Amino acid sequence: MTGTDLPLVYVPRPVHPDALALLAEHTRVVLGSGPASVAFDEVADEVSAVLVRTAEFRAAQIESAPGLRIIARHGAGADSVDVDAATTRGIPVSVTADANTVAVAEHAIALLLATARRVAEADRAIRRGEYARRTDLVGTQLTGKKLGVIGFGRIGREVARIAAEGFRMRVVAHDPFLDDASIRAAGAQPLDLTTLLGESDAVSLHLPKTPQTTGLLGAVEIDLLSEGFLLVNTSRGGIVDEAALAARLAAGTGGAGLDVFDNEPIAADHPLATVERAVLTPHIGGQTATAMRQVAMDAAQAVLDALAGRRPTHLVNPEVWPVAR
Secondary structure, three states: OOHHHOOEEEEOOOOOHHHHHHHHOOOEEEEOOOOOOOOHHHHOOOEEEEEEOOOOEOHHHHHOOOOOOEEEEOOOOOOOEOHHHHHHOOOOEEOOOOOOHHHHHHHHHHHHHHHHOOHHHHHHHHHOOOHHHHHOOOOOOOOOOEEEEEOOOHHHHHHHHHHHHHHOOEEEEEOOOOOHHHHHHOOOEEOOHHHHHHHOOEEEEOOOOOOOOOOOEOHHHHHHOOOOOEEEEOOOOOOEOHHHHHHHHHHOOOEEEEOOOOOOOOOOOOHHHHOOOEEEOOOOOOOOHHHHHHHHHHHHHHHHHHHOOOOOOOEOOHHHHHHHO
16 A cells, blocks of 8 residues: 555544654554644545544534444543444444543543542641641541442443542442442442432542443532532532532632643632632543553554554444444
8 A cells, every 4th residue: 555545544633752653553544633733624635543632522523424433432432423423324432441441540540630639738837937727737547447439330440449448448339230149349429319318428530431421429419418528529610500509619628630621721710729729630541651651552553443443442433333334
């Protein structure tokens, strides 16, 4: 095959250079960012695959690419891709479900520790010359406390393992997509959502954003949290009512560590940005050097597999694969 005969892969945003090099061995790679960037509509007629990182890829783009054979998502979720539109056209959508599991789990634990020990508050105080505030910054000791994990998939289970083995925390879990036997087999005590929220000292969220999980923790559920609650969310924005959480934090002694938000980036005057007991990070849970390379390599491999007629490992719409082949 000559260079112009190779399938064209469109990459809207930067990914690890090793992944681009892997793709370039077998395809023509066109970038949508950087000095040599090309707009998608300029190459839509030629595109065979798209590797999507943070950019959205919606129905209009999907419908404008007649030769599109695979959309590979650089990440564990597919909410930035119009999966329904892709499925209607018989186009598989893949995700990298395993590559950043450890990175996100470690970030959840980092936020849990930072929230429990009031690290961000202490940092701000000492930078303002308020060293004497050390007597007010009494934290929470995690050892022996009860951790409620909502969403007991790969990342939730890794968080549970670290918490149980590292801090001897007692782990309970709720997952709307798993039965109690599966949760017990994975090492946690299953609880219904209401009981978990009321009994847990700390709660960590690890759910995809779906119609069933959007707004799962509204004002009523947030009010169920204990007086000194610790809440961590490294999954998706929109699962927690942010205004209700900010109000609860402002009124009480709880704390929250959040890596994701309903609208990103959040505004400087967002309610959560104005309360002391919130630790906020800009959706960086999966951003370690190791994870970023592996996620990109896995997404690139999914592209190459699909173009070669091999089923990618993690499809969110597996029903289309026999048709796609």
